[in-house]
Amino acid sequence: MSTDKLIVAGKPYGSRLLVGTGKYRDFDETRRAIEASGAEIVTVAIRRTNIGQNAGEPSLLEVLPPSKYTILPNTAGCYTAQDAVRTLRLAREILEGHALVKLEVLGDAQSLYPNMPETLAAAKTLVAEGFQVMAYCNDDPIMAKQLEELGCVAVMPLASLIGSGMGILNPWNLKIIIDRVRVPVLVDAGIGTASDAAIAMELGCDGVLMNTAIAKAKDPVRMARAMKLAVEAGREAFLAGRMAKKPYEASPSSPEGGLIQKSA
Amino acid sequence: MSAPIKVTLNGAPREFPAPLTFTQLLDELALAGRRFAVERNGEIVPRSRFAEARLADGDRIEVVIAVGGG
Numbered sequence: 001m002s003t004d005k006l007i008v009a010g011k012p013y014g015s016r017l018l019v020g021t022g023k024y025r026d027f028d029e030t031r032r033a034i035e036a037s038g039a040e041i042v043t044v045a046i047r048r049t050n051i052g053q054n055a056g057e058p059s060l061l062e063v064l065p066p067s068k069y070t071i072l073p074n075t076a077g078c079y080t081a082q083d084a085v086r087t088l089r090l091a092r093e094i095l096e097g098h099a100l101v102k103l104e105v106l107g108d109a110q111s112l113y114p115n116m117p118e119t120l121a122a123a124k125t126l127v128a129e130g131f132q133v134m135a136y137c138n139d140d141p142i143m144a145k146q147l148e149e150l151g152c153v154a155v156m157p158l159a160s161l162i163g164s165g166m167g168i169l170n171p172w173n174l175k176i177i178i179d180r181v182r183v184p185v186l187v188d189a190g191i192g193t194a195s196d197a198a199i200a201m202e203l204g205c206d207g208v209l210m211n212t213a214i215a216k217a218k219d220p221v222r223m224a225r226a227m228k229l230a231v232e233a234g235r236e237a238f239l240a241g242r243m244a245k246k247p248y249e250a251s252p253s254s255p256e257g258g259l260i261q262k263s264a
Numbered sequence: 265m266s267a268p269i270k271v272t273l274n275g276a277p278r279e280f281p282a283p284l285t286f287t288q289l290l291d292e293l294a295l296a297g298r299r300f301a302v303e304r305n306g307e308i309v310p311r312s313r314f315a316e317a318r319l320a321d322g323d324r325i326e327v328v329i330a331v332g333g334g
Contacts, residue, residue, distance in 0.1 A: 020332075020333060020334025021332040021333060021334070022331075022332040022333040022334045023332070023334070024332060030332060043333060043334055044330040044331065044332065044333055045330070045331050045332065045333025045334075046301075046328050046329075046330060046331075047328060047329065047331045047333075048274040048275070048326060048327065048328055049274065049293070049295065049300060049327050049328060049329045051273060051274055051276070051293055051327070059298050059299070059329060059330075060329075060330050060331055060332055061298075061299050061329075061330050071330065073330065074333055074334070076333050076334065086303075086306065089308055090301040090303060090308065090326075090328050091301070091330070093301035093302075093308050093310070093311075094299050094300060094301045094328065094329065094330055095299070095330075096299075162334070163334075209334075210334075211333075211334030212334065
């Protein structure tokens with residue numbers, strides 16, 4: 001298992017679970033949940049600082065130091081390629097030259113569905129500027145392929161709407177993407193509980209990114225641990241290769257011979 | 265004594281005594297020891313320029329940090 005690494009932009013990671021850092025009660029819960037998840041890559045958002053209101057308060061990057069975690073700045077809340085690029089340039093400045101980023105360009109505030117033309121445009125600019133782009137996208141194999149061709153280091157199709165917890169609504173599309181795209185495919189958005197994460201990994205996804213499923217569980221730390229185990233179990237099951245489904249063919253697991261009630 | 269500099273800082277109008285460098289501005293904001301980035305009129309102001317670069321009247325300044333997000 002130790003040799004089974006997730007490779008993103010040439011860098012190996014032991015955990016295939018990536019987690020967001022939003023929606024927690026406080027930084028202490030954030031820290032404990034993320035530790036329990038075993039995640040090495042954690043997403044952050046870029047926002048205006050509250051001028052004059054945060055002196056002395058801890059900051060997220062003190063709770064989750066870049067020396068310990070790979071920080072993945074996102075473009076959540078951006079609706080145009082221009083805003084997304086601008087946000088990630090600022091993120092690179094905050095993180096002192098850090099290149100790995102999560103691109104998401106949203107289409108509307110109700111569905112948070114990705115705007116793919118803007119996502120593709122932003123990806124093109126970001127790749128040209130030396131960013132390593134992990135792109136949130138719809139579960140359209142053609143879009144995923146185009147993101148790969150533009151030079152994205154990972155594609156991250158949604159399982160269902162961001163924050164919906166509805167699980168994997170179209171496993172067949174995900175499977176097509178997994179089969180056609182060579183860069184890592186991570187399910188991003190829509191995971192609700194551990195079985196969703198396991199199913200994503202059993203399909204052959206390279207990883208899973210989630211936030212709300214952990215942060216909004218009744219016990220986020222416990223759910224973080226559940227997700228860690230689910231991702232590991234799903235990955236192991238994928239690598240082990242599941243048995244064939246045989247809908248009309250039962251097969252006993254115990255020997256058919258040697259039954260005591262059978263007369264000789 | 266020159267007129268104060270009027271800037272928009274994270275969306276809000278602010279006035280500071282002139283002349284004002286980015287280092288002076290950031291000292292006022294008590295961001296010492298934090299990771300942040302600064303943008304002036306849509307362009308990044310690199311850390312290396314904080315000491316010398318001066319703010320001008322009408323500048324739109326953004327100071328951003330990393331926060332929790334998914």
